[in-house]
Amino acid sequence: MIKYIFKKMLLSMKTRYDYDVRYMQDILKTSLGAFLKLMGFQTMSSHSGNLPPEPLYAARLRAIIWDDCGPCTQLVVNMALEEKVDPEIVRAIIDRNMDELPEEIALVVRFTEFVLAHNPEADDLREQILELWGQEGLITLAYCISSYRVYPALKYALGYGKACSRIKVNEDSLAPTRSDTLAMGAEHD
The missing domain is CATH 1.20.1290 (AhpD-like)
Structure with missing residues (x-):
């Protein structure tokens, strides 16, 4: 279920900014743990x-x-x-x-x-x-x-x-x- 939510979030970002999110989709598909670390990092970058x-x-x-x-x-x-x-x-x-x-x-x-x-x-x-x-x-x-x-x-x-x-x-x-x-x-x- 959580992967589904993240997939929707990435598709929303792709649409909103016309941005290629495939690298994040691949991280999510490969490892939820690695993707969660990327999301954690994004809290720093958005500060x-x-x-x-x-x-x-x-x-x-x-x-x-x-x-x-x-x-x-x-x-x-x-x-x-x-x-x-x-x-x-x-x-x-x-x-x-x-x-x-x-x-x-x-x-x-x-x-x-x-x-x-x-x-x-x-x-x-x-x-x-x-x-x-x-x-x-x-x-x-x-x-x-x-x-x-x-x-x-x-x-x-x-x-x-x-x-x-x-x-x-x-x-x-x-x-x-x-x-x-x-x-x-x-x-x-």
Whole structure:
């Protein structure tokens, strides 16, 4: 019975977001225990703490773009739009157009990329994040950054990775922009 409920939940997600859920269906079909662990992990990745949706999705999008340039990124875009994040902000996050982002959102974009690159410049930005949203906000962003990288890795490991594709934000079609800061962390390890 529980597998039936989870199957319906996955089909609902597929329909709602036009997202390929086959990798989750295969996990469920193979091992209920493994699927329950994935569901438990999703409670971490969906944590929003005290943050408004814009900084949440700035961290989630930049983290997922680090490892994916296709369906996972599109899913997060669709979720951001569903949460009423302004499409112009979503586009600017995807394009990494810092001049078009509010200062707080640009801060989150830079912080996310410095964290992922293991760049020590994240330390200064962390202090600014603490001033804005406190320890709870920092923990929430840390969850966003770390957990959103899991989905592309899981899909690729299971053989469901896709080639890059353009991301749609309403009627616009974009190619995710990756930052030059991605390589900076290697110098500091």
